[in-house]
Amino acid sequence: MARILIVEDEESSFQLIARFLSGGGHSAAHAFDGQHALDMMKSEDFDLVVTDLAMPRFNGLRLIREIRSSGDTLPIIALSGKNADQLLLAQDYGANAAVAKPVNGRVLLDLVTRILEDNRGSWASAWIHPEFGSVDDR
Numbered sequence: 759m760a761r762i763l764i765v766e767d768e769e770s771s772f773q774l775i776a777r778f779l780s781g782g783g784h785s786a787a788h789a790f791d792g793q794h795a796l797d798m799m800k801s802e803d804f805d806l807v808v809t810d811l812a813m814p815r816f817n818g819l820r821l822i823r824e825i826r827s828s829g830d831t832l833p834i835i836a837l838s839g840k841n842a843d844q845l846l847l848a849q850d851y852g853a854n855a856a857v858a859k860p861v862n863g864r865v866l867l868d869l870v871t872r873i874l875e876d877n878r879g880s881w882a883s884a885w886i887h888p889e890f891g892s893v894d895d896r
Contacts, residue, residue: 759782759783759784759785759874760784760785760805760806760870760874761784761785761787761802761803761804761805762779762784762785762786762787762804762805762806762807762808762870763786763787763788763789763795763798763799763802763804763806763807763808764776764779764786764787764788764789764807764808764809765789765790765791765792765794765795765807765808765809765810765813765818765821766788766789766790766808766809766810766813766837767790767791767810767813767814768810771810771859772786772788774861774863775808775837775861775866776788777863778861778863778866778867779808779866779867779870781863781867782867782870782871784870787802787804790813791813791814791815791816791817792809792813792815792816792817792818792820792821792824793815793816794816795807795809795821796821796824796825799825799832804832805832805833805874806832806833806834806835806870806873806874807821807825807832807833807834807835808834808835808837808866808870809821809822809834809835809836809837810837810838811836811837811838811840811841811844811845811848812838812839812840812841812844818836818837818838818848819844819847819848819851822834822836822848822851822852822853823851823852825852826851826852833854833873833874834852834853834854834855835853835854835855835856835857835866835869835870835873836848836849836853836855836856836857837856837857837858837859837861838856838858838859839858839859839860842858845857845858854873855869855873857869
């Protein structure tokens with residue numbers, strides 16, 4: 759199915775997200791911060807990026823800004839367990855969706871499927887409510 763770049767500084771979180779995605783038939787690559795992700799994107803093709811927002815050195819918000827400022831329409835899902843405002847900011851920066859941690863595997867996989875089925879770059883942003891896990895199209 760899809761090749762997905764997971765940008766996550768915590769190995770255990772990467773493993774959990776990768777397991778969710780592999781359950782849906784996707785393959786996952788791991789970048790430990792935003793700069794590592796940009797470096798990987800120069801030499802490898804990905805269908806989607808799932809990025810944590812809170813990372814040392816080069817965080818997810820900066821990554822989203824860098825990807826969008828280059829004109830790339832690669833779909834991006836932002837994750838954060840620290841601050842709901844950061845999730846909204848991630849959408850302002852160009853993330854296609856924002857998901858609160860802890861991540862519900864079924865919700866994440868359904869969201870990935872919806873984004874990948876739609877035209878690249880034209881998908882409307884979504885907010886995954888941390889309490890209810892529902893998707894509200896914006």
